[in-house]
Amino acid sequence: MPQIRIKYFTDKIDKLEYIAGKSDWIDLRASEEVELKAGDFKLIPLGVAMELPQGYEAHLVPRSSTFKNYGILQTNSCGIIDCTYCGDEDMWRMPVYATRDTVIHVNDRICQFRIVENQPKIVFDEVASLGNANRGGFGSTGKQ
Secondary structure, X not given: OOOOEEEEOOOOOOOXXXXXXXXXXXXXXXXXXEEEOOOOEEEEEOOEEEEOOOOEEEEEXXXXXXXXXXXXXXXXXXXXXXXXXXXXXXXXXXXXXEOOOEEEXXXXXXXXEEEEEOOOOOOOOOOOOOOOOOOOOOOOOOOX
């Protein structure tokens, strides 16, 4: 089981916890109160820095209720945090765009992450034809 060293920047947020059997995504919380007006952009501080194991990266995405509850969208859709972002001041943040006026309070669960192994090294082999049946193009089920 990989161990992750974590630094908390505040004691005002709940500690991270892995809940076995429920989900392998771990909730992250706002570490300061953020007030946004419709159209505002903000990097919301999440109050943690981590040292991910070599060969792993974190994928950070909104929780399913984030837009409904706060009217914010994560501007990079999915944030990727690689294992080199591990300094003492490398606090994780969520870049958001507000679609309405909103307030996010300290300790509100706004996003989640999971760690995954880095993609293995690959080599592209250029060919004139893949030799497979034509499925009909983008979005096609292959049925005519």
